[in-house]
Amino acid sequence: MLKLNAVTTTDIVSESLNLAEMIVQSQQFKQYEAAKTALRSDIEAQEMIWNFNKRKDEYEEVQRFGKYHPDYSRVSKEVRELKRKIDLCEPVALFKKSEKDLETLLNDVSLIIAHAVSKTIKVPTGNPFFDSMSCSGGCGTGGKCGCK
Incomplete structure (x- = not known):
């Protein structure tokens, strides 16, 4: 008979909150x-973003x-x-860098959690190094494609 660890839902929720x-x-x-606060308070940056969104609609x-539109x-050049x-x-630029750094942290945490459960769990990280370790999921071949 399979013996399960005595981990309760309360323990998992508690550890999730700690994480x-x-x-x-x-x-x-x-x-x-x-960086988000600095970007929101920078009037020049907000004007550029507003103008870009207006042009993007056009x-x-x-x-x-x-290319048949006159x-x-x-418009393509302006955008x-x-x-x-x-x-x-x-x-x-600072906001985008900090956003990427936070995304990397969250991806790393996701990988650690997933691989603690099973090494075969596929985690979409957006990181080609980790994604190349699998077929990026959903191949349906049962590993015959060489994914891990």
Whole structure:
């Protein structure tokens, strides 16, 4: 007969809350919150984002007709230039970096939890190194494709 560990649902919930608190106290989360606040309070960055979203709506309308739309080239160029300008804006760049760092932390925690249960659990991390260790899930071959 299979013997189960005496882990209760209450224990799991308690440990989950402890883990969540550790994540909230992490340097990555604190940097993310600070970068988000800085981005929201930067008027110039917010204006650029607002202008980009306005142009993006126009771009989506032009995309319906593709290169046959009379404003296709102009609108496509303007959207690319605005996107580049936003990406180079310091508050936006810092926010994106802190967001990526927090995502990496959460992906790592997810992998640790999943692999503590079973090494065969597939965890979509967005990280090509870890995702290459499997077929990215759902192959249905039972491992015949070489996934682990």
